[in-house]
Amino acid sequence: MSTYNPSEIETRWQKYWLENKTFRTPEDHSKPKYYVLDMFPYPSGSGLHVGHPEGYTATDIIARYKRMKGYNVLHPIGWDAFGLPAEQYAVKTGTHPRDTTEKNINRFREQLQMLGFSYDWDREVNTTDPDYYKWTQWIFLQLFNKGLAYEDEQPVNWCPQLGTVLANEEVIDGKSEVGGFPVIRKPMRQWVLKITEYADRLLADLDDLEWPESTKEMQRNWIGKSIGAEIDFQIDKHEGTEIRVFTTRPDTIFGATYMVLAPEHHLVNKITTDEQRDKVEKYREEAAKKSDLERQELTKEKSGVFTGAYAINPANGKEIPVWIADYVLAHYGTGAIMAVPGQDERDWEFAETFDLPIIRTVQPPEDFDGKAYTEDGPAINSDFLNGLDITAAKKKIIEWLEENGVGKKSINFKLRDWLFSRQRYWGEPFPIIHVDGKPKAVSEEDLPVTLPEIDDFQPTESGEPPLARAKDWVKTTDPETGNPALRETNTMPQWAGSCWYYLRYISPEFDGAPVDKGDENYWMPVDLYVGGSEHSVLHLLYARFWHKVLYDCGLVSTKEPFKKLVHQGMILGEVEYTAYQKDGKMISADEAAGESGVTRVPLSDSDVEKKGERFVMKGTEITVEAKAHKMSKSRGNVINPDDVVDRYGADSLRLYEMFMGPLEQVKPWSTKGVEGVNRFLNRAWRLLFNNDEKSSLKVTDSEPNAEQLKVLHEAIKKVTDDIEEMRFNTAISALMIFVNEANQWDSMPKSVAEPFVILLSPFAPHIAEEMWSRLGHGGSLAYEKWPEYDEKLMVSKTVEYPVQVNGKVRANIEVPADKAKDKEFVIGLAKQQQNVEKYLDGSTIIKEIFVPERIVNLVVKPG
RNA sequence: GCCCGGGUGGCGGAAUUGGUAGACGCGUCGGAUUCAAAAUCCGAUGGCAGCAAUGUCUUAAGGGUUCGAGUCCCUUCCCGGGUACCA
Structure with a gap:
């Protein structure tokens, strides 16, 4: 029987690491540093799932490897602990969110320690700790003092069921991202952060980051910079009234055959003629009633109404009709466009619907049979632009517009300011009081503004946020003047705490600023940041924005917080085979799609065989669906890491998650696969120890032969190179090859066994520590030197x-x-x-x- | 629709600058050990033909470049993610 006993070894070494503070971050700054960071988790009530250890194991391997390579390593963890679930639970049960949160954090910490991650547990941060959110509030004050935070009455995404406002990003298809409740538009006083002021820098600085290209591209699209021109169109019979439009294609101005204003545009009332007024009013009312969702749903059919007014095309002096239509958005550009159906698909569609003239101003190729032509080509029907390609024509028309004082070059962004307040209890209070209706910053000495105790966590009857229930807390005085004042009752969104936590890890106890300048200078930037791609836009963009503000304040020394970023791919459930049944008969999966009255029948893999491109029920032609699904409670395919650790040990779980495939890739779980790596660890154990009760040492003091050295050094090279490139699956495969080879040897020289144990240690630290100590070493191998390979021994x-x-x-x-x-x-x-x-x-x-x-x-x- | 990723054995996945496709693991089959099982060990394992040597086909499909293509180029199909009237 095998004497490799993971549960005994693992608990013992975990205890050792904790007691000896093995992974405490070095205080000295004499060595090169490496800051390796995980996206900190929201400590949910359901505990860790197998997705968490994926990214965490990857960073842990890197952290352990870098320590052995002689770096000072900062590898911390913490809790993104504000958020809606604890609050909803409080509404239901009356349990204070603080208690729920504490309980969940304890559970998460236990689970993470059970997996053997080499975090510095003295640097835990917790966004809900007043000592932490004091500095979140402090940073908000910097934004406020710089004029980057302002109050605005604006239509917001109000979710009645959640009793809160959601950011645009938190609304998906008109429903809340959390819970899937309907969301309506409602005007409300809100705090907004001027992220748009940083749009250009957020865009430009992406170029130098070692981030996945797709993530950078997503951020670029989100920021949405467009270069074009603003052009003023005179309104006929309204002397001095002009409509300003934004266009990226000023070169097509000779093809502008009509104009469109957003229904909300401020000039609509003024220019509408009496004959058209009824129709216009009616259209505007209908547009106002629609939510954004409904507007989007009706994209198929273009709608709109003629205002009766005409504008003068400044390029050729021609009169063109002015319409209103909801395909033009009030909040983008100037809320008005010059419509050029010849070169714009949306305008073409609208022109067709309402029978408006179409003039092409770019010559399409001869074989072009589409409608609007948006590609490059020589300008036509465009007077002095004729013959020029798009770029040249743009340049020339902008010069012309500027000379004639009717337009100028202009840049627009899709990015909008960041709606920063929520009507919730479990979030950071704003360090703001209202005096005579005007917001005023709480002074820095009075931070933190702590959450008041309340016993009902729901919004008030009048729809005010839950904090309004703490009447004594809300009512305060202005310390400067002694005048009565009211505290802000909104709280900050969950993003606030996660916008700067990576800085707090650097000096978690420091009380002079969010981060100690000297330590910041040493540790920043984060060298490697690993987390899910669902944060590609929001968290990563917001954190970059705050970081740049702090950079402008002189608080941090780098323009960007995260130098290299990697997303771990999702882990799906085990592959499931499903047959479809209708009216008692089995039918093929492709026929079942969209049919009603179909029952799903789960099959085991022995009922299924591959036939050509598809899977069928054994011996039939009936196609079966073979698919790995997202893990979910309702599907019942959730793998619990605790169970895996119980059966195979943490080392096997870590090893398996890394062996499944490339880190970035989505991949299905396979319990058989865990058994495979567990077998590997057993084989590795037997390589060093005899198969007796005490696992006596099998290793000898003999000199290794050339063959043994060759196998060892090939492993060193492959494992080292693969860790550097984060190809953990092939690194593990190299370790397996080593064990397979070594199993055939007559002897196992100590000088070969020891480097192998070190190679194994970042992946499976517990078993490696145990091997190391049984090989006769005292203490941990965490700071042993990483072996170097010698090419000469490999020939x-x-x-x-x-x-x-x-x-x-x-x-x-x-x-x-x-x-x-x-x-x-x-x-x-x-x-x-x-x-x-x-x-x-x-x-x-x-x-x-x-x-x-x-x-x-x-x-x-x-x- | 548009923008990014991807399509390789029964499955997860390997393959330097283009240089033996299928490393490693799972599964399957055969054998050893055992009273038996588990565990372990040994062997085989892309398809087809053949006792074998070997031949032949094969990296979503089709075409091209090359002495040589999973890798480079073109066309088409499928899957995943993001986004959606942003002028």
Whole structure:
């Protein structure tokens, strides 16, 4: 029986690491540093799921590896603990969110420790701790004092069921991201952060980041910079009234055959003629009633109404009608457009619907049979622009507009200011009081403004946030004047705490500022940041924004917080086979799609076989669905890490999650796969220890032979290179190859076993520590030196060459290493091979390809 | 629709600058050990033909470049993610 006993070993080493503070961050700044960060979790009531350890294991491997490479490593963890679930639970049960949160955090901490992550547990941060949110409030005050935080009455996404306002990003298809409740538009006083002021820098600084290209692209699209022009159109019969439009295609102005204003545009009332007024009013009312969702739903049919007014196209003096339509958005650009149906698909559609004229101003290619033509080409019907391509035409028309004082170059962003307040209890209070209806900053000495105690966590009857229930807390005085004042009752959104937590880890106890300047200078930027791609836009954009503000305040030394970013891919449930049944008969999965009255029948993999491209029920032609689904409680396919650790140990869980495939990829869970890596650990154990009760040492003091050194150094090279590139799956495969090879040896020299244990340790730290100590070392191996490989020990005595004739392998030859680069020798040997001669016979060699240490290819033709 | 990723054995996945496709693991089959089982160990394992040597086909499909293509180019199909009237 095997004596590798993970549960005993793992608890013992976890205790050792904690008691000895093995992973405490070094205080000295004398060595190179490495800051490796996980996106900190929201401590939910359901505990850790198998997705968490994926990214956490990856960063843990890097952290342990870097320590052994001689770096000072900062590897912290904390809790993003404000948020809606604890509050909803409080509404239901009356349990204070603080208590729920504390309980959940304790559970999460326990689970993370159970997995053997090498966090510095003295640096935990907790966003709900007043000592932490004091500095969140402090940062808000910097924003406020810089004029980057302002109050605004604006239509917001109000969710009645949640009793709160949601950011645009938190609304998906007109429903709340959390809970899926309907969301309506409602005007409300809100705090807003001027992220738009940083739009250009947020865009430009993306270029230098080592982030996934797709994530950078998403942020670029979100920021949505467009370069174009603003152009003023005179309104006929309204002397001095102009409509300003924004366009990215000023070069098409000669094709502007009508204009469209957003229904909410402020000039609509003024320019509408009496005959059209009824229709316009009616259209505006209807548009106002619609939510954003409804407007989007009706994208198929363009709608709109003529205002009766005409504008003058400044380029050619022609009169064009002015319409209103809800396909023009009030909040983008100037809320008005010049419509150029010839070059814009939306305008073309609208023009077709309402029978408006269409003029092409870019010559499409002859074979073009579409409608609007949006590609490049020479300008036509455009007076002095004719013949120019888009770029040149843009340049020329902008010069012309500026000379004539009717327009200018202009830049627009899709990005909107950040709606920063929520009508919730469990969030950071704003450090703001209202005196005579005006917001005023609480002075820094009076921070933190702590959450008041209340016993009902619902909004008030009048719809005010829950904090309004704490009447004594709300009513206060202005310390400067002694005048009565009211505290702000909104709280900050969950993003606030996560916008700067990576800084607090650097000096968690520091009480002079969010972060100690000297330590910040040493540790920043974060060298590696790992977390889910669901944060590609929101968290990462907001954190970058705050970081830049802090940079402008002189508080941080880097323009960007996260140098390198990696997203771990989601782990899906085990593959499930599903057959479909209708009216008692099995039907093929593709027929079942969209049918009603279909029952799903789960099958086991022994009922299923592969036939061509698809899976079918064994012995039939009935197609079966084979799919790994997202893990979810309702589907019942959730894998609980606790169970996996109980059965196989934390080392096996860690190893398996890394072995599944590339870190970034989505991949299905397989319990059989865990068993596989568990077998590997058992084999590794038996490599060093005898199969007796005490696991006595099998390792010898003998000198390793050349073969053993070769196998070892190949493993060192592969594992080292793969960790550097975060290819953990192939690194583990290299460790497996080592064990497979070593299993065939007669002896296991200590000088080979020890480097192997170190190679294994970042992946499976518990078993490695145990091996290390049984090999006779005291203490932990966490700071042992990472082994270096020696290329000289890796060369083989012979080199194998595949020999091809006309690109097909016909033989393999072994060449002594010293002759391996001798072209004539190798080709000579190749030609003698029986199976090669066969193909050369009766043919002429027209070319001999020789790639040293790679391949030989003889090109022949008959005759 | 648009923008990013991807399509490789029964499955998860490997494959330097283009150089033996299928490493490693799972599963399956056969064997050893055992009273038996579990565990463990050994062997086989992409398809087709063949006793075998070997041949032939094969990286979503089709075409191209090359002595040689999973890798480069073109066309098409499918899957995943993001986004959606942003002028």
